[in-house]
Amino acid sequence: AQSVTQLGSHVSVSEGALVLLRCNYSSSVPPYLFWYVQYPNQGLQLLLKYTSAATLVKGINGFEAEFKKSETSFHLTKPSAHMSDAAEYFCAVRTFMDSNYQLIWGAGTKLIIKP
Amino acid sequence: EAQVTQNPRYLITVTGKKLTVTCSQNMNHEYMSWYRQDPGLGLRQIYYSMNVEATDKGDVPEGYKVSRKEKRNFPLILESPSPNQTSLYFCASSHYGTKTSLDYGYTFGSGTRLTVV
Numbered sequence: 001a002q003s004v005t006q007l008g009s010h011v012s013v014s015e016g017a018l019v020l021l022r023c024n025y026s027s028s029v030p031p032y033l034f035w036y037v038q039y040p041n042q043g044l045q046l047l048l049k050y051t052s053a054a055t056l057v058k059g060i061n062g063f064e065a066e067f068k069k070s071e072t073s074f075h076l077t078k079p080s081a082h083m084s085d086a087a088e089y090f091c092a093v094r095t096f097m098d099s100n101y102q103l104i105w106g107a108g109t110k111l112i113i114k115p
Numbered sequence: 116e117a118q119v120t121q122n123p124r125y126l127i128t129v130t131g132k133k134l135t136v137t138c139s140q141n142m143n144h145e146y147m148s149w150y151r152q153d154p155g156l157g158l159r160q161i162y163y164s165m166n167v168e169a170t171d172k173g174d175v176p177e178g179y180k181v182s183r184k185e186k187r188n189f190p191l192i193l194e195s196p197s198p199n200q201t202s203l204y205f206c207a208s209s210h211y212g213t214k215t216s217l218d219y220g221y222t223f224g225s226g227t228r229l230t231v232v
Binding site (some may be wrong): 006009034036041042043044045046049065090103104105107108 | 119122127156157158159163187192207220221223224225226
């Protein structure tokens with residue numbers, strides 16, 4: 001069965017510093033992977049997705065993620081953090097269950113930006 | 116504007132008093148789902164629906180009911196709420212759960228923060 005592990009429930013970085021949010025997955029089939037972002041008091045929105053094309057995926061707001069099959073990882077990065085990046089980030093993997101495709105979610109990582 | 120609308124945004128209720136959280140989408144999506152979000156536990160699926168009159172249990176269905184009489188609406192019903200159902204609830208929708216449709220991800224509502232005292 002597929003699963004997702006996000007390392008670190010909270011990550012704190014200074015404004016302008018590199019952001020790195022970790023996501024590892026387990027999957028018996030080639031995975032489709034997603035990162036979602038949840039800003040305070042809002043629902044989740046899709047940040048980027050990996051669907052077996054390019055291993056380096058670019059998303060909105062300057063974020064990108066690299067799929068590494070050998071490490072079963074899909075870490076999210078941004079070169080320079082901005083105060084507006086403060087949010088909770090969720091990694092998800094697509095699974096096939098009950099004859100349909102659905103998403104399995106990580107526990108989330110809250111990104112804190114220090115001025 | 117394409118969206119998923121949940122109501123209410125905030126609700127405080129007492130143990131045992133039946134309540135309904137509404138969810139409506141205007142994108143003609145076949146698939147709809149309810150999640151609860153709790154600190155450290157991420158998103159856990161309560162129920163989902165593949166289409167009208169087709170609902171199924173997710174990971175944490177106990178204490179909840181749903182119905183899907185129309186394609187656009189997917190209400191979440193708590194017949195007898197208890198304090199352990201205090202949580203943040205999200206409704207989500209997407210086109211039918213095929214490989215291709217899921218590539219576009221889910222559209223989420225803004226959430227309902229429920230407190231049961």
